[in-house]
Amino acid sequence: MTTTSVHPTLSHPNPARGIRPTGAVPVGRRFLFADRRRATLTVLGVAASLLLVLVLGGIFAGAVDRVTYYIRTSPADVFVSQAGVRTMHMSASTLPADAPDRVAQVPGVAWAAPIAFASGSVAGAQGRQLTYLIGYDTRTGRGGPSGLVAGRLPGAGEAIIDEQAADRLGIGLGDRFTVMGMPVRAVGFSTGGSSITNTTVFVDLAEFARIHDERVSYVLAGVDAGADPDTVADRIQAEVDGVTVQSREQFAESEARIVTDMSADLLRLMSTIGLVIALAVIALGLMTATLNRLRDFAVLKALGARTPRLARAVAMQVLLTVVLASAVATTAALILAWLLPTAAPAVQISITAAAVAQTTAAALLVGLIAALWPLRRIAALDAATAFRETR
Structure with missing residues (x-):
């Protein structure tokens, strides 16, 4: 040696x-x-x-x-869901139609925007993939994608799809594809919404009603300047019946926790x-x-x-x-x-x-x-x- x-x-x-x-x-x-x-x-x-x-x-x-990208990049400070529902992943939340107005009336809330949410599949010329379908008010943009890498906001019969999913499925701007079996046209590409198993498609609330149903799944709320999101969340919880209210950080943590538990x-x-x-x-x-x-x-x-x-x-x-x-x-x-x-x-x-x-x-x-x-x-x-x- x-x-x-x-x-x-x-x-x-x-x-x-x-x-x-x-x-x-x-x-x-x-x-x-x-x-x-x-x-x-x-x-x-x-x-x-x-x-x-x-x-x-x-x-x-x-x-x-x-999985938590949409929540973390949202302009909302507070997320309101159906009582007992603390996540978007593997969850079903349905709120009354007047929930956004009731949330907006709570002291400290600057704005409240409804979104509709459902899980399904998206299909293009080169395959199919699981997707989250999110309907939002395109007039305010709240609840929609954090930004577009190409294209414009959707209207009737139109949708925004994540660019990675579009590339994988062979969908280009102006191409038609199906979401939950319903045809739409790709008019914009977002980013950050695709994972190994899922992607994200955004449509207008009226288009969501045509594809799936007319519902309010979550209410996104912004708080007044200088207001504490946790304090405002507690007020919403106390004044609005039948809801679960979380700050953006709490909602993202709940989402990450359920994904971790599932895996x-x-x-x-x-x-x-x-x-x-x-x-x-x-x-x-x-x-x-x-x-x-x-x-x-x-x-x-x-x-x-x-x-x-x-x-x-x-x-x-x-x-x-x-x-x-x-x-x-x-x-x-x-x-x-x-x-x-x-x-x-x-x-x-x-x-x-x-x-x-x-x-x-x-x-x-x-x-x-x-x-x-x-x-x-x-x-x-x-x-x-x-x-x-x-x-």
């Missing part, structure tokens, strides 16, 4: 005093970079494992971001498999790195270094490896998140600082346990025996 000799000044020049000469290189850093090729392979192996975990978590986080089993399976694979690779790589230096650690102990100092050297080696690997994995994940939408527009990867910190912390914990475990063989030996064991 190839080893790297360790200069005495790097170990412990004065065991009794425990002083390291000024300018001496820490042992952990020297061990890590002594064999640059092996160090590179270890860092890349750990980075690949961290990348797997980050991408799996990022895909799910991106899907949740897409909990699949997410837990994917995350567990990815995490086990990643941690196994990290543990194996860092344990091997320690085993490859076991003779050097034995020499250091024979020269007077104590076990805590050896443990600190190993911990420094693990820390440097995991930090470098985390930087590489995060960079690769961000590049992948930037490139993937060009190949698969409906798939979004969301990499957050919290996810990076959590993944790095888990890798560091497992790496420390795996790397320090082999030192128990050296810790149990006296200096003379440790020296003989290296020969």
Whole structure:
């Protein structure tokens, strides 16, 4: 086995005093970079494992971001739904026709706009996809798409469809397609409304009544300047019967929660498999790195270094490896998140600082346990025996 000799000044020049000469290189850093090729392979192996975990978590986080995009970008500060209904996804909400007027009369409400909402399918020349159909008042624009990338607002027999779904289904501006079996013409393209499974189509309220039925599903409300949305939401809840009222943030959280709960089993399976694979690779790589230096650690102990100092050297080696690997994995994940939408527009990867910190912390914990475990063989030996064991 190839080893790297360790200069005495790097170990412990004065065991009794425990002083390291000024300018001496820490042992952990020297061990890590002594064999640059092996160090590179270890860092890349750990980075690949961290990348797997980050991408799996990022895909799910991106899907949740897409599902809540309409709510998060809405101009409404407060969302009013049928009593007991707290989401749009997998929910059915029906309010009385006078609900928008009743909400608008509550003190602190600047405006109130109705929307109609239903789930169905949209079909074009190149296929079919699940969709959310949203009817809104095109005169005010409240409740409609956050912006158009092409075209204009819809009128009778017309609709706005998300550009990613339009591209996938082969629908161009002016083309006819069907929503819930009813023909409409595409006059505008929106963005941000497509996920892996669903897309979004917007029509005028009168057109929604023709396609599906005449209803008020939700009321979107804006609050007066300087008013607190939570306070206004409480007033609406108290003064309007048969409704559930939430601020935009609460509504988005409820939507994200139900999507997470629906995907909990699949997410837990994917995350567990990815995490086990990643941690196994990290543990194996860092344990091997320690085993490859076991003779050097034995020499250091024979020269007077104590076990805590050896443990600190190993911990420094693990820390440097995991930090470098985390930087590489995060960079690769961000590049992948930037490139993937060009190949698969409906798939979004969301990499957050919290996810990076959590993944790095888990890798560091497992790496420390795996790397320090082999030192128990050296810790149990006296200096003379440790020296003989290296020969």
